[in-house]
Amino acid sequence: MATESKSNPASPDVALLALDVKMQIRILHAKVTFLRETGGMTEEIERMMTECIAPYTKDSPLLITRPPAPAPSLRSSILKAETVQADSEYIGPDWKHVLIKPGDIIIVYAYINKVTAVGFNTRTNLGGKFPIATSKKVEPQPYVEPEILISIKSGGVEGPSSLSYERGQYIRVCRWVEGCEAYGFNQSTFSMGRVYIVDTGFTKVEWHTET
Structure with missing residues (x-):
């Protein structure tokens, strides 16, 4: 009759440890994806990730796919502000990010990079960063004289x-x-x-x- 194995520091349960590692990788991947979408990915985090996966990418059968490089910085203001409508909600990490619900009208004033813009939510009367993918441009674009x-x-x-x-x-x-x-x-x-x-x-x- 087989005995049930118990995990302890001296004799860890390999199957349980493998499951924990997979869950941690999934959580890390979700956090990194969020940082990339919101423009919060830093060079320090990129370096730490590179150092972390380096032992497994050389002469190792373990295949690790490195996340794509961060979107290049554009940081360009728009001469004529654009109007977009949100098709999904967005709740950012802090007050520097605009709160969005589906259907909200956002006035876009600048693009930080290929995935992040800066805009003003006309429903909440607050502004900040938000993922471009959460909205679609409204046509035709109304012209408003900039103040x-x-x-x-x-x-x-x-x-x-x-x-x-x-x-x-x-x-x-x-x-x-x-x-x-x-x-x-x-x-x-x-x-x-x-x-x-x-x-x-x-x-x-x-x-x-x-x-």
């Missing part, structure tokens, strides 16, 4: 309810909150948040009609 402010001095604090800016940077207004406050997009830092508009802090760009 641009030039900061004439540095100010603000980067945070969930504030946008920091340096002297000379452009802030594109997403919406006016109150008479002296706006929610905007910093075209230099690709950040979004509230700014307090005072006579000595910003100058509004005036668009003159061509003659």
Whole structure:
């Protein structure tokens, strides 16, 4: 009659250990995929992964498929903001990511890379990063004259309810909150948040009609 094997530090259960390793690999793969989709993958993590799999990729029968390289950085603002509609929900890791539900209308102001954009959710009146794959472009694109402010001095604090800016940077207004406050997009830092508009802090760009 076979006896049931028990795992202990001196004599681990190989089958149980193999199952645990497979589960850990799946969890790690899911986390890495999320980081790539949200633009959070860093060179340090890439290096650590390379060092981790290196022993198994040389003279070893174990086949390990390395995740694809991160999307190249584009970091380009859009001259004419684009309108997209979300077809799936997205809840990012922190306040720097926009919250999205299916059907939400997002105004896109910039692309970080091939998988991540920066936009403003017109339903929540909040903005941030989000995966491009969660939405589709709305056609035809409505044209909205951009409302641009030039900061004439540095100010603000980067945070969930504030946008920091340096002297000379452009802030594109997403919406006016109150008479002296706006929610905007910093075209230099690709950040979004509230700014307090005072006579000595910003100058509004005036668009003159061509003659």
